Amino acid sequence: MDALYSALEPKLRERGQWELFEEIELPLCRCLAEMELAGCRVDSKALSDFGGLLSRRAEELESDIYRLADGEFNINSPKQLGEVLFDRLGLSHGKKTKTGWSTNADVLEKLRGEHPVADAVLEYRQLTKLKSTYADGLLKALDPDGRVRTSFQMTVTATGRLSSTEPNLQNIPTRTDLGSEIRRMFVPEAGNVLVDADYSQIELRLLAHISGDEGMRAAFLSGGDFHAETASRVFGVERKDVTHEMRRRAKAVNFGIVYGISAFSLSQDIGTTQKEAKAYMDAYFATFPGVRAYMDRVVEQARTDGYVETLYHRRRDLPELSSSNFNLRSFGERVALNMPIQGTAADVMKLAMIAVWKRLKAELTQARLVLQVHDELIVECPAADAEKASTLLKEEMEGVAQLSVPLTADAHWGKNWLEAKG
DNA sequence: CTCCGAGTCAGG
């Protein structure tokens, strides 16, 4: 250990990363170890019942699909499915993959009006995904005490985020009603509750803070619905005249900006032409000129240094920026824009976890952190401590960094993860 | 039997 320290400490100090190591990565280790050990209780009866329901519905769809396609085949094989849809039934194909025509959800959505089999396959895919990855997957990972224990990796991602494996508890469904039922199966011990706290728009708030863009800061300081605020500014209409569609598009642009998106990807996301997407981005940058100036600065700096870094000096090397390959270079530019934002959010969350962990140890000894999902923390505690734990989580998450815009977190609790999401 | 790339889809 001494030898390692004396070899590595000067290297970290040279790079300005000693504090990152001592104040974030090192203390986080124990916190993660305890979370891994604690695990999270799963209602195995409810989960296997749900799995049964999924199986039955998937079987019905399977026979529907064979009937509609006039023959049996392996629906799970993209190759066979593509042959049935595009060669045999003659449906119109979209983009191609290396091995054939794509059969992904985007393509199947477009085929909905053309043939009823498309809808059946989409639903079949949803059910079998939930069944194999989540219902069966979680049951298989269940320990004898009824809890699942993930493994959190600290040294895998290029941005500083954690990753979760065997099982991955950072991609439990939330976007559809059926999928989010899985969250209902994550439950506390008898007499306990789950408390869930999540940061609101942390990445966009960090963009507002780091870029210093006055308009974007004002939008957050106003405290309203940020995507609607953005729509109002970008489309030049009164806040009350923002339509659902305007908000939806503004939200997609906000989302894309954080990724250093291209007009092409944005057009894919919101279903418009590339030209229209470009117009939205131009309007966005005209509205928030400080964001464009920041982005130009980051890429320029990255070209000079060969790396980008977060507010806490976590670093990502970017050899791609000096590539002679245009696509690779463009990729490097998008990474240069995304990493400081996504990475700083990860740093902030890690600091919050350490702070929460310390306070729980001191003030709520029965409570324990159980999960982290990038911008969300889940604590299990006695029902009587729910209110205190909620307040503690909110305070520590919001107080861990001082930004030029509010950093806000919302906490709720319930008898399962779905309820606790609020 | 194991390994691996590709396609797909779950999350942020």
Next chain:
DNA sequence: CCTGACTCGG
């Protein structure tokens, strides 16, 4: 943009 799991098929 950042991930991981499952399935197929070689």
